[in-house]
Amino acid sequence: MKPFGNxxxxxxxxxxxxxxxxxxxxxxxIVAFVAIKGVGCISWEFLTEIPSRMGKxxxxxxxxxxxxxxxxxxxxxxxPLGVGAAVYLTEYxxxxxxxxxxxxLSAEALAGIPSIVFGLFGFVFFVIFLGWGWSVLSGGxxxxxxxxxxxxxxxxxxxxxxxxxxxxxxxxxGATKWQTTSKIxxxxxxxGIITGVILSIGRSVxxxxxxxxxxxxxxxxxxxxxxxxxSMAVHLYFLASEGISMERAYGTALLLIIMILIxxxxxxxxxxxxxxxxxx
Amino acid sequence: xxxTLIEKLLFFSALVSILAIILIIIFICSQGIxxxxxxxxxxxxxxxxxxxxxxxxxxxxxxxxxxxxxxxALIWGVPLGMALSIFLAEIASPRVAGIMxSMVELLAGIPSVVYGFFxxxxxxxxxxxxxxxxGFSALAGAxxxxxxxxxxxxxxxxxxxxxxxxxxxxxxxxxGATRWQTISxxxxxxxxxxxxxxxxxxxxxAIGETMAVVMVTGNVTRIPGSIVEPxxxxxxxxxxxxxxxxxxxxxxxxxTGMVLFIFIVILNLVVTASLKAGE
Amino acid sequence: xxxxxxxxxxxxxxVLASVLAAGCxxxxxxxxxxIGKELTGSITVAGSxxxxxxxEVLAEEFMAQNPGSKINVQGGGSSQxxxxxxxxxxxLGVSSRELKPEEKELQExxxxxxxxAVVVHPSxxxxxxxxxxxxxxxxxxxxxxxxxxxxxxxxTLMSREAGSGTRDGFETLVLNxxxxxxxxxxxxxxxxxxxxxxxDKNAIGYISMASxxxxxxxxxxxxxxxxxxxxxxxxxxxxxxxxxxxxxxPVGLTRAFIDFVLSDAGQRILEDEGAVGVK
Numbered sequence: 001m002k003p004f005g006n007x008x009x010x011x012x013x014x015x016x017x018x019x020x021x022x023x024x025x026x027x028x029x030i031v032a033f034v035a036i037k038g039v040g041c042i043s044w045e046f047l048t049e050i051p052s053r054m055g056k057x058x059x060x061x062x063x064x065x066x067x068x069x070x071x072x073x074x075x076x077x078x079x080p081l082g083v084g085a086a087v088y089l090t091e092y093x094x095x096x097x098x099x100x101x102x103x104x105l106s107a108e109a110l111a112g113i114p115s116i117v118f119g120l121f122g123f124v125f126f127v128i129f130l131g132w133g134w135s136v137l138s139g140g141x142x143x144x145x146x147x148x149x150x151x152x153x154x155x156x157x158x159x160x161x162x163x164x165x166x167x168x169x170x171x172x173x174g175a176t177k178w179q180t181t182s183k184i185x186x187x188x189x190x191x192g193i194i195t196g197v198i199l200s201i202g203r204s205v206x207x208x209x210x211x212x213x214x215x216x217x218x219x220x221x222x223x224x225x226x227x228x229x230x231s232m233a234v235h236l237y238f239l240a241s242e243g244i245s246m247e248r249a250y251g252t253a254l255l256l257i258i259m260i261l262i263x264x265x266x267x268x269x270x271x272x273x274x275x276x277x278x279x280x
Numbered sequence: 281x282x283x284t285l286i287e288k289l290l291f292f293s294a295l296v297s298i299l300a301i302i303l304i305i306i307f308i309c310s311q312g313i314x315x316x317x318x319x320x321x322x323x324x325x326x327x328x329x330x331x332x333x334x335x336x337x338x339x340x341x342x343x344x345x346x347x348x349x350x351x352x353a354l355i356w357g358v359p360l361g362m363a364l365s366i367f368l369a370e371i372a373s374p375r376v377a378g379i380m381x382s383m384v385e386l387l388a389g390i391p392s393v394v395y396g397f398f399x400x401x402x403x404x405x406x407x408x409x410x411x412x413x414x415g416f417s418a419l420a421g422a423x424x425x426x427x428x429x430x431x432x433x434x435x436x437x438x439x440x441x442x443x444x445x446x447x448x449x450x451x452x453x454x455x456g457a458t459r460w461q462t463i464s465x466x467x468x469x470x471x472x473x474x475x476x477x478x479x480x481x482x483x484x485x486a487i488g489e490t491m492a493v494v495m496v497t498g499n500v501t502r503i504p505g506s507i508v509e510p511x512x513x514x515x516x517x518x519x520x521x522x523x524x525x526x527x528x529x530x531x532x533x534x535x536t537g538m539v540l541f542i543f544i545v546i547l548n549l550v551v552t553a554s555l556k557a558g559e
Numbered sequence: 560x561x562x563x564x565x566x567x568x569x570x571x572x573x574v575l576a577s578v579l580a581a582g583c584x585x586x587x588x589x590x591x592x593x594i595g596k597e598l599t600g601s602i603t604v605a606g607s608x609x610x611x612x613x614x615e616v617l618a619e620e621f622m623a624q625n626p627g628s629k630i631n632v633q634g635g636g637s638s639q640x641x642x643x644x645x646x647x648x649x650x651l652g653v654s655s656r657e658l659k660p661e662e663k664e665l666q667e668x669x670x671x672x673x674x675x676a677v678v679v680h681p682s683x684x685x686x687x688x689x690x691x692x693x694x695x696x697x698x699x700x701x702x703x704x705x706x707x708x709x710x711x712x713x714x715t716l717m718s719r720e721a722g723s724g725t726r727d728g729f730e731t732l733v734l735n736x737x738x739x740x741x742x743x744x745x746x747x748x749x750x751x752x753x754x755x756x757x758x759d760k761n762a763i764g765y766i767s768m769a770s771x772x773x774x775x776x777x778x779x780x781x782x783x784x785x786x787x788x789x790x791x792x793x794x795x796x797x798x799x800x801x802x803x804x805x806x807x808x809p810v811g812l813t814r815a816f817i818d819f820v821l822s823d824a825g826q827r828i829l830e831d832e833g834a835v836g837v838k
Binding site: 330331332333334400401404405408414415416494495498499500501502510512519520521522523524525526527529530 | 607608634635636637638639641642656659661662715720721722723724727730736738741742743744745746747751754755758759
């Protein structure tokens with residue numbers, strides 16, 4: 001591609017590049033900060049044992065399971081709903097419709113609601129009003145509502161970006177609307193959708209305030225969806241804010257970061273496999 | 281038959297957002313409105329005295345705090361996010377872009393408590409030593425938030441920039457425009473709606489963030505004289521005091537959440553409208 | 560492909576429906592089997608985060624002795640614990656502040672006491688303050704360490720949030736309910752106050768005695784240092800109760816757990832963890 005020509009252009013070029021470098025350095029600084037402080041306490045026992053004495057001893061296995069469990073419940077609900085909503089708005093509604101505007105407005109409002117307010121709502125609605133108590137279910141549903149707008153908006157952006165010709169060609173070949181949507185549009189938009197899902201996983205894995213209020217903070221191993229659970233982020237918050245053990249707090253944070261790296265890696269892997277298959 | 285069933289299912293999915301927001305509004309307002317009515321809207325919004333033990337519920341200081349921290353975060357988070365988006369979409373080689381994208385995804389995954397402790401251990405002492413004040417300040421909050429909103433902004437803005445048809449860029453370059461002229465006059469305007477969405481969502485993230493902000497801003501209920509003085513945001517107010525609040529105090533926190541919510545809706549509308557007017 | 564996706568959608572809807580139905584049906588299991596010898600079933604204990612570590616350890620020991628029982632320990636804060644006990648979401652609420660008059664209809668069990676220690680940065684020359692000096696500092700009338708025999712630097716105040724059990728105790732016993740200086744920085748956990756004080760040479764704060772360590776320096780108040788002995792002997796004045804509350808006379812597992820906590824073994828655990836027993 002054409003290079004950045006004159007001096008002014010070059011200056012802009014370097015400014016943009018240094019911005020990118022700065023972000024990369026910031027991330028490295030944060031991760032290094034957590035890694036240096038927390039790597040010392042990570043061991044096999046730390047991963048596999050249930051915490052005892054409030055986390056001063058033992059491991060964090062129940063918190064790891066709790067985190068995965070909560071995220072899974074949230075995704076099972078929000079991914080079909082979010083992608084479904086995006087498909088409906090982009091494929092089944094005219095470009096400018098009152099309904100679309102209303103849904104988008106709702107999603108924007110949902111996205112703007114601070115997690116603590118989701119927590120308050122989840123506590124009053126799921127825990128008290130519906131009587132589900134502090135449970136994986138209450139926490140997972142609260143998280144699902146929280147990440148729904150992110151999934152919906154990113155899917156919407158991704159689906160809108162699929163060229164109109166794709167649809168026209170498919171319809172012209174006699175495919176039905178849903179065939180076109182499910183076989184042409186959604187696959188083409190999948191990279192964007194997956195990025196949205198990854199962002200959402202990150203958000204729900206790291207969420208503290210809302211989970212604390214709705215899934216509770218019991219240290220036991222959650223089995224049924226009606227059991228209370230403590231996520232790693234909540235565990236980390238307790239370890240740190242109550243001054244139980246800073247080292248273990250950073251250890252938990254480090255594991256959380258590693259876990260997110262793995263999730264991201266797997267998602268990217270599946271994405272690459274997928275685009276490979278598309279190309280044939 | 282099947283097609284209609286699917287359409288109904290999809291319609292229902294779209295409806296969920298509306299239902300959810302209505303449900304949340306009902307539950308939060310049913311707690312918040314009675315107290316605001318009793319205290320008086322004017323008093324609640326414009327009084328600077330927050331003393332729940334003595335029935336004084338004024339959140340003016342927190343309105344200022346939230347605004348200050350959010351604007352601060354946007355002032356440096358948006359340019360940085362845009363630079364990164366342009367870098368990813370237009371400059372970086374696929375390899376570099378891949379690495380940077382994973383980094384941004386990782387940034388999104390770091391729990392806010394970790395940002396909070398990073399701020400507490402690194403940024404707060406830095407401000408105290410080199411800039412002044414107690415370190416716990418609106419500035420510290422803005423710095424942390426500026427980083428935290430990056431993934432939201434970059435993810436959406438980058439997709440929007442990439443979605444601009446290749447022909448636009450090629451056409452512009454063929455006509456003799458420089459790279460930067462093409463990016464600033466053709467690509468960015470074409471990606472405008474995505475970029476607006478990115479900024480609005482980023483702003484929502486900034487104003488709604490709690491766990492990290494509460495750790496670094498000092499949470500004082502006073503109007504700050506400068507950005508290195510401590511402030512309390514509306515979210516902090518809720519997360520700080522919810523645990524031990526009861527009766528009117530608890531209702532006042534719900535009311536704070538309600539104001540925060542209305543605030544965000546208005547902000548979204550203003551930004552969307554002003555950007556439309558600027559076209 | 561079409562069938563697959565429809566199938567997947569239907570399965571999702573079905574799973575959701577059944578999960579929701581299961582959730583509605585089950586609710587929470589309360590204390591079962593009243594007076595049998597074998598203690599089985601599960602109870603939920605929820606509330607004050609300052610007491611949670613103690614309850615965790617107590618529950619662990621209790622469950623080891625009664626393998627059929629399960630005790631879920633939840634945080635949330637004193638007021639939420641009290642609210643949870645009232646609404647039935649928890650069998651026992653936990654509070655680290657005295658009950659308010661409107662909460663007095665609840666059954667209360669005092670399980671321990673906790674001293675509130677006044678702490679400063681380890682490098683601070685000041686070693687001892689009178690109760691009146693501490694009060695004047697936190698009311699904002701003494702603003703420089705020089706006035707109480709320290710370096711000539713401004714004092715940075717660190718406090719807990721309104722409604723916190725620790726702050727409630729501090730305000731009642733030290734400030735005589737006069738308003739805290741509006742310059743005080745606010746944090747919502749013991750650990751954060753400790754981190755703040757440990758990081759700022761000019762800081763003063765107050766935290767639970769149970770969480771003291773050598774990152775901060777404890778001041779003697781009126782010449783008395785907070786220890787288990789001085790609190791028991793009522794020589795150290797600044798302390799607050801740890802309470803369990805329930806709506807009705809507790810029975811079954813709940814009763815057994817309270818009895819265990821108040822037994823010698825239970826009290827020893829509390830003292831090992833840093834609280835002051837009630838016996």
